[in-house]
Amino acid sequence: MKNKLDKLVKIFKANENTIHVITGAGVSVASNIRAFRGENGIYNDEREDNLQPEFLLSVEALKTHPMEVKQFYKDNLDPTIRIEPNITHILLAQLEQNNFITGVITQNIDELHQKSGSKNVSAIHGTLTPDGFYCTKCKTQFTFEDYLNQVYCEIKGCKGYIRPNIVLYGDCLQDEPIEKAFEIAGASNYVVVMGSSLLVSTVYPFMNYAELIIINNEPTYFDNQAYLVINEDLSVVSKYLKEHLVG
Ligand SMILES: [Zn+2]
Known part of the structure:
Protein backbone atom coordinates (compact mmCIF):
# COMPACT_ATOMS: atom_id res chain seq x y z
CA MET A 1 0.00 0.00 0.00
CA ARG A 34 -24.24 7.56 4.66
CA ALA A 35 -23.17 6.56 1.19
CA PHE A 36 -25.87 5.41 -1.21
CA ARG A 37 -24.06 2.32 -2.35
CA GLY A 38 -21.58 -0.07 -0.77
CA GLU A 39 -21.79 -2.20 2.33
CA ASN A 40 -23.57 0.21 4.69
CA GLY A 41 -25.20 2.26 1.96
CA ILE A 42 -28.75 3.53 1.97
CA TYR A 43 -29.45 1.32 -1.04
CA ASN A 44 -29.05 -1.77 1.11
CA ASP A 45 -31.80 -0.77 3.53
CA GLU A 46 -34.73 -3.16 3.62
CA ARG A 47 -37.98 -1.28 3.10
CA GLU A 48 -41.39 -2.77 3.73
CA ASP A 49 -42.81 -0.95 0.72
CA ASN A 50 -39.93 -2.14 -1.50
CA LEU A 51 -39.48 1.34 -2.94
CA GLN A 52 -35.93 1.76 -4.20
CA PRO A 53 -33.84 4.82 -3.34
CA GLU A 54 -33.30 5.45 -7.07
CA PHE A 55 -37.07 5.74 -7.37
CA LEU A 56 -37.51 7.86 -4.24
CA LEU A 57 -34.89 10.23 -5.66
CA SER A 58 -36.73 10.58 -8.95
CA VAL A 59 -38.96 13.33 -10.28
CA GLU A 60 -41.69 10.76 -10.83
CA ALA A 61 -41.79 9.72 -7.15
CA LEU A 62 -42.41 13.33 -6.09
CA LYS A 63 -45.69 13.09 -7.96
CA THR A 64 -46.73 9.52 -7.21
CA HIS A 65 -45.31 8.92 -3.70
CA PRO A 66 -44.90 12.37 -2.09
CA MET A 67 -45.22 11.17 1.50
CA GLU A 68 -42.69 8.36 1.09
CA VAL A 69 -40.29 10.77 -0.61
CA LYS A 70 -40.67 13.27 2.22
CA GLN A 71 -39.93 10.57 4.79
CA PHE A 72 -36.88 9.48 2.78
CA TYR A 73 -35.45 13.00 2.88
CA LYS A 74 -36.24 13.28 6.57
CA ASP A 75 -34.49 9.98 7.34
CA ASN A 76 -31.53 10.23 4.98
CA LEU A 77 -30.94 13.69 3.57
CA ASP A 78 -32.01 16.21 6.21
CA PRO A 79 -30.06 19.36 5.23
CA THR A 80 -30.63 20.99 8.62
CA ILE A 81 -28.45 18.45 10.44
CA ARG A 82 -25.12 20.09 11.03
CA ILE A 83 -22.23 18.21 9.47
CA GLU A 84 -18.56 19.05 9.32
CA THR A 129 -29.59 23.35 1.49
CA PRO A 130 -32.16 24.03 4.25
CA ASP A 131 -33.84 26.67 2.08
CA GLY A 132 -33.32 24.89 -1.23
CA PHE A 133 -36.87 23.76 -1.96
CA TYR A 134 -39.36 25.23 -4.40
CA CYS A 135 -42.80 24.79 -5.88
CA THR A 136 -42.60 23.25 -9.34
CA LYS A 137 -45.64 25.22 -10.47
CA CYS A 138 -45.38 28.79 -9.13
CA LYS A 139 -41.62 28.57 -8.31
CA THR A 140 -42.09 29.93 -4.78
CA GLN A 141 -39.14 29.03 -2.58
CA PHE A 142 -39.59 26.92 0.50
CA THR A 143 -37.46 25.70 3.37
CA PHE A 144 -36.97 22.07 4.30
CA GLU A 145 -39.19 22.72 7.32
CA ASP A 146 -41.95 24.05 5.05
CA TYR A 147 -41.59 20.97 2.89
CA LEU A 148 -41.93 18.65 5.89
CA ASN A 149 -45.22 20.39 6.71
CA GLN A 150 -46.62 20.52 3.19
CA VAL A 151 -45.56 18.49 0.17
CA TYR A 152 -47.92 20.55 -1.99
CA CYS A 153 -47.78 24.30 -2.38
CA GLU A 154 -50.63 25.99 -0.55
CA ILE A 155 -50.18 29.46 -2.00
CA LYS A 156 -53.43 30.69 -3.53
CA GLY A 157 -54.57 27.14 -4.18
CA CYS A 158 -51.50 26.47 -6.35
CA LYS A 159 -51.23 22.77 -5.41
CA GLY A 160 -47.94 22.36 -7.27
CA TYR A 161 -45.64 19.82 -5.67
CA ILE A 162 -42.60 20.99 -3.75
CA ARG A 163 -39.19 19.61 -4.62
CA PRO A 164 -35.55 20.06 -3.66
CA ASN A 165 -33.32 22.12 -5.91
CA ILE A 166 -30.98 19.25 -6.73
CA VAL A 167 -30.64 16.97 -9.73
CA LEU A 168 -33.00 14.02 -9.33
CA TYR A 169 -33.36 10.92 -11.48
CA GLY A 170 -35.34 12.10 -14.48
ZN1 LIG B 1 -46.92 26.92 -5.97
Whole structure:
Protein backbone atom coordinates (compact mmCIF):
# COMPACT_ATOMS: atom_id res chain seq x y z
CA MET A 1 0.00 0.00 0.00
CA LYS A 2 2.79 2.41 0.92
CA ASN A 3 4.33 1.96 -2.55
CA LYS A 4 1.08 3.00 -4.17
CA LEU A 5 0.71 6.00 -1.88
CA ASP A 6 4.27 7.09 -2.63
CA LYS A 7 3.58 6.71 -6.34
CA LEU A 8 0.54 8.94 -5.93
CA VAL A 9 2.54 11.56 -4.02
CA LYS A 10 5.09 11.59 -6.87
CA ILE A 11 2.33 12.05 -9.45
CA PHE A 12 0.96 15.03 -7.53
CA LYS A 13 4.40 16.61 -7.25
CA ALA A 14 5.18 16.13 -10.94
CA ASN A 15 1.85 17.34 -12.33
CA GLU A 16 1.12 20.61 -10.63
CA ASN A 17 -2.24 22.06 -11.65
CA THR A 18 -2.91 19.35 -14.22
CA ILE A 19 -4.84 17.03 -11.92
CA HIS A 20 -8.51 17.28 -11.10
CA VAL A 21 -10.51 15.34 -8.55
CA ILE A 22 -13.94 13.72 -8.75
CA THR A 23 -15.60 12.83 -5.46
CA GLY A 24 -18.53 10.62 -4.56
CA ALA A 25 -20.47 9.75 -1.44
CA GLY A 26 -17.58 7.79 0.08
CA VAL A 27 -15.79 11.08 0.73
CA SER A 28 -18.53 12.21 3.11
CA VAL A 29 -18.95 8.95 5.02
CA ALA A 30 -16.39 10.09 7.61
CA SER A 31 -18.63 13.14 8.16
CA ASN A 32 -21.40 10.75 9.20
CA ILE A 33 -23.24 10.96 5.91
CA ARG A 34 -24.24 7.56 4.66
CA ALA A 35 -23.17 6.56 1.19
CA PHE A 36 -25.87 5.41 -1.21
CA ARG A 37 -24.06 2.32 -2.35
CA GLY A 38 -21.58 -0.07 -0.77
CA GLU A 39 -21.79 -2.20 2.33
CA ASN A 40 -23.57 0.21 4.69
CA GLY A 41 -25.20 2.26 1.96
CA ILE A 42 -28.75 3.53 1.97
CA TYR A 43 -29.45 1.32 -1.04
CA ASN A 44 -29.05 -1.77 1.11
CA ASP A 45 -31.80 -0.77 3.53
CA GLU A 46 -34.73 -3.16 3.62
CA ARG A 47 -37.98 -1.28 3.10
CA GLU A 48 -41.39 -2.77 3.73
CA ASP A 49 -42.81 -0.95 0.72
CA ASN A 50 -39.93 -2.14 -1.50
CA LEU A 51 -39.48 1.34 -2.94
CA GLN A 52 -35.93 1.76 -4.20
CA PRO A 53 -33.84 4.82 -3.34
CA GLU A 54 -33.30 5.45 -7.07
CA PHE A 55 -37.07 5.74 -7.37
CA LEU A 56 -37.51 7.86 -4.24
CA LEU A 57 -34.89 10.23 -5.66
CA SER A 58 -36.73 10.58 -8.95
CA VAL A 59 -38.96 13.33 -10.28
CA GLU A 60 -41.69 10.76 -10.83
CA ALA A 61 -41.79 9.72 -7.15
CA LEU A 62 -42.41 13.33 -6.09
CA LYS A 63 -45.69 13.09 -7.96
CA THR A 64 -46.73 9.52 -7.21
CA HIS A 65 -45.31 8.92 -3.70
CA PRO A 66 -44.90 12.37 -2.09
CA MET A 67 -45.22 11.17 1.50
CA GLU A 68 -42.69 8.36 1.09
CA VAL A 69 -40.29 10.77 -0.61
CA LYS A 70 -40.67 13.27 2.22
CA GLN A 71 -39.93 10.57 4.79
CA PHE A 72 -36.88 9.48 2.78
CA TYR A 73 -35.45 13.00 2.88
CA LYS A 74 -36.24 13.28 6.57
CA ASP A 75 -34.49 9.98 7.34
CA ASN A 76 -31.53 10.23 4.98
CA LEU A 77 -30.94 13.69 3.57
CA ASP A 78 -32.01 16.21 6.21
CA PRO A 79 -30.06 19.36 5.23
CA THR A 80 -30.63 20.99 8.62
CA ILE A 81 -28.45 18.45 10.44
CA ARG A 82 -25.12 20.09 11.03
CA ILE A 83 -22.23 18.21 9.47
CA GLU A 84 -18.56 19.05 9.32
CA PRO A 85 -15.95 18.43 6.63
CA ASN A 86 -13.54 15.58 7.32
CA ILE A 87 -9.85 15.11 6.55
CA THR A 88 -10.48 14.32 2.87
CA HIS A 89 -12.42 17.56 2.29
CA ILE A 90 -9.72 19.50 4.13
CA LEU A 91 -6.95 17.81 2.15
CA LEU A 92 -8.63 18.66 -1.17
CA ALA A 93 -9.02 22.32 -0.18
CA GLN A 94 -5.32 22.43 0.72
CA LEU A 95 -4.29 20.69 -2.51
CA GLU A 96 -6.16 23.36 -4.43
CA GLN A 97 -4.61 26.19 -2.41
CA ASN A 98 -1.17 24.73 -3.11
CA ASN A 99 -1.86 24.33 -6.84
CA PHE A 100 -1.70 20.55 -6.83
CA ILE A 101 -5.20 20.26 -8.27
CA THR A 102 -7.38 22.43 -10.48
CA GLY A 103 -10.54 21.76 -8.51
CA VAL A 104 -13.14 19.25 -7.45
CA ILE A 105 -16.11 17.86 -9.34
CA THR A 106 -18.45 16.27 -6.84
CA GLN A 107 -21.52 14.07 -7.02
CA ASN A 108 -22.26 15.00 -3.41
CA ILE A 109 -25.02 17.41 -2.49
CA ASP A 110 -23.73 18.14 1.03
CA GLU A 111 -21.65 21.27 0.31
CA LEU A 112 -18.76 19.97 2.44
CA HIS A 113 -16.10 20.79 -0.16
CA GLN A 114 -17.16 24.42 -0.19
CA LYS A 115 -17.36 24.46 3.62
CA SER A 116 -13.81 23.16 3.92
CA GLY A 117 -12.47 25.98 1.74
CA SER A 118 -12.35 24.52 -1.78
CA LYS A 119 -13.00 27.35 -4.23
CA ASN A 120 -13.17 25.60 -7.56
CA VAL A 121 -16.02 23.17 -7.01
CA SER A 122 -18.61 21.86 -9.42
CA ALA A 123 -21.48 20.15 -7.61
CA ILE A 124 -22.90 18.44 -10.68
CA HIS A 125 -25.96 17.15 -8.85
CA GLY A 126 -26.56 20.46 -7.10
CA THR A 127 -26.47 21.21 -3.39
CA LEU A 128 -29.21 20.43 -0.89
CA THR A 129 -29.59 23.35 1.49
CA PRO A 130 -32.16 24.03 4.25
CA ASP A 131 -33.84 26.67 2.08
CA GLY A 132 -33.32 24.89 -1.23
CA PHE A 133 -36.87 23.76 -1.96
CA TYR A 134 -39.36 25.23 -4.40
CA CYS A 135 -42.80 24.79 -5.88
CA THR A 136 -42.60 23.25 -9.34
CA LYS A 137 -45.64 25.22 -10.47
CA CYS A 138 -45.38 28.79 -9.13
CA LYS A 139 -41.62 28.57 -8.31
CA THR A 140 -42.09 29.93 -4.78
CA GLN A 141 -39.14 29.03 -2.58
CA PHE A 142 -39.59 26.92 0.50
CA THR A 143 -37.46 25.70 3.37
CA PHE A 144 -36.97 22.07 4.30
CA GLU A 145 -39.19 22.72 7.32
CA ASP A 146 -41.95 24.05 5.05
CA TYR A 147 -41.59 20.97 2.89
CA LEU A 148 -41.93 18.65 5.89
CA ASN A 149 -45.22 20.39 6.71
CA GLN A 150 -46.62 20.52 3.19
CA VAL A 151 -45.56 18.49 0.17
CA TYR A 152 -47.92 20.55 -1.99
CA CYS A 153 -47.78 24.30 -2.38
CA GLU A 154 -50.63 25.99 -0.55
CA ILE A 155 -50.18 29.46 -2.00
CA LYS A 156 -53.43 30.69 -3.53
CA GLY A 157 -54.57 27.14 -4.18
CA CYS A 158 -51.50 26.47 -6.35
CA LYS A 159 -51.23 22.77 -5.41
CA GLY A 160 -47.94 22.36 -7.27
CA TYR A 161 -45.64 19.82 -5.67
CA ILE A 162 -42.60 20.99 -3.75
CA ARG A 163 -39.19 19.61 -4.62
CA PRO A 164 -35.55 20.06 -3.66
CA ASN A 165 -33.32 22.12 -5.91
CA ILE A 166 -30.98 19.25 -6.73
CA VAL A 167 -30.64 16.97 -9.73
CA LEU A 168 -33.00 14.02 -9.33
CA TYR A 169 -33.36 10.92 -11.48
CA GLY A 170 -35.34 12.10 -14.48
CA ASP A 171 -33.86 15.61 -14.35
CA CYS A 172 -31.36 17.03 -16.80
CA LEU A 173 -28.07 18.23 -15.41
CA GLN A 174 -27.86 22.00 -15.09
CA ASP A 175 -25.65 23.98 -17.46
CA GLU A 176 -23.67 25.97 -14.93
CA PRO A 177 -22.07 23.10 -12.97
CA ILE A 178 -21.42 21.21 -16.21
CA GLU A 179 -19.54 24.16 -17.70
CA LYS A 180 -17.65 24.57 -14.46
CA ALA A 181 -16.78 20.86 -14.44
CA PHE A 182 -15.37 21.00 -17.97
CA GLU A 183 -13.32 24.00 -16.91
CA ILE A 184 -11.95 22.09 -13.90
CA ALA A 185 -11.27 18.94 -15.94
CA GLY A 186 -9.69 21.13 -18.64
CA ALA A 187 -6.35 19.84 -19.80
CA SER A 188 -5.66 17.50 -16.91
CA ASN A 189 -3.04 14.79 -17.14
CA TYR A 190 -4.68 12.87 -14.34
CA VAL A 191 -8.11 12.55 -12.79
CA VAL A 192 -8.30 11.25 -9.23
CA VAL A 193 -11.64 9.67 -8.34
CA MET A 194 -12.23 9.44 -4.60
CA GLY A 195 -15.05 7.63 -2.81
CA SER A 196 -17.17 6.91 -5.85
CA SER A 197 -18.32 3.51 -7.04
CA LEU A 198 -18.52 5.14 -10.51
CA LEU A 199 -21.94 3.67 -11.20
CA VAL A 200 -23.53 7.04 -11.91
CA SER A 201 -22.64 8.11 -15.42
CA THR A 202 -22.91 11.86 -14.88
CA VAL A 203 -19.18 12.12 -14.13
CA TYR A 204 -17.95 10.03 -17.07
CA PRO A 205 -17.47 13.05 -19.40
CA PHE A 206 -14.95 14.46 -16.93
CA MET A 207 -12.86 11.31 -16.83
CA ASN A 208 -11.94 11.31 -20.51
CA TYR A 209 -8.49 12.09 -21.82
CA ALA A 210 -6.80 11.90 -18.43
CA GLU A 211 -5.06 8.98 -16.75
CA LEU A 212 -7.44 7.55 -14.18
CA ILE A 213 -6.53 7.13 -10.52
CA ILE A 214 -9.13 5.48 -8.30
CA ILE A 215 -9.15 5.70 -4.52
CA ASN A 216 -12.07 3.81 -3.05
CA ASN A 217 -12.60 1.41 -0.17
CA GLU A 218 -13.89 -1.23 -2.57
CA PRO A 219 -13.34 -2.15 -6.23
CA THR A 220 -15.14 -0.31 -9.05
CA TYR A 221 -15.97 -1.32 -12.61
CA PHE A 222 -13.31 1.07 -13.87
CA ASP A 223 -10.41 -0.46 -11.95
CA ASN A 224 -9.10 -2.35 -14.99
CA GLN A 225 -8.93 0.89 -16.99
CA ALA A 226 -7.17 2.80 -14.26
CA TYR A 227 -3.53 3.83 -14.15
CA LEU A 228 -3.52 3.41 -10.37
CA VAL A 229 -6.06 1.86 -8.00
CA ILE A 230 -5.88 2.29 -4.24
CA ASN A 231 -8.45 0.24 -2.33
CA GLU A 232 -8.06 1.74 1.09
CA ASP A 233 -10.00 3.75 3.62
CA LEU A 234 -10.10 7.34 2.35
CA SER A 235 -9.15 8.83 5.70
CA VAL A 236 -5.93 6.78 5.70
CA VAL A 237 -5.04 7.88 2.16
CA SER A 238 -5.92 11.51 2.87
CA LYS A 239 -3.81 11.56 6.03
CA TYR A 240 -0.83 10.22 4.08
CA LEU A 241 -1.24 12.71 1.24
CA LYS A 242 -1.70 15.56 3.68
CA GLU A 243 1.54 14.70 5.49
CA HIS A 244 3.54 14.31 2.29
CA LEU A 245 2.11 17.15 0.20
CA VAL A 246 0.83 19.96 2.39
CA GLY A 247 2.25 19.16 5.84
ZN1 LIG B 1 -46.92 26.92 -5.97
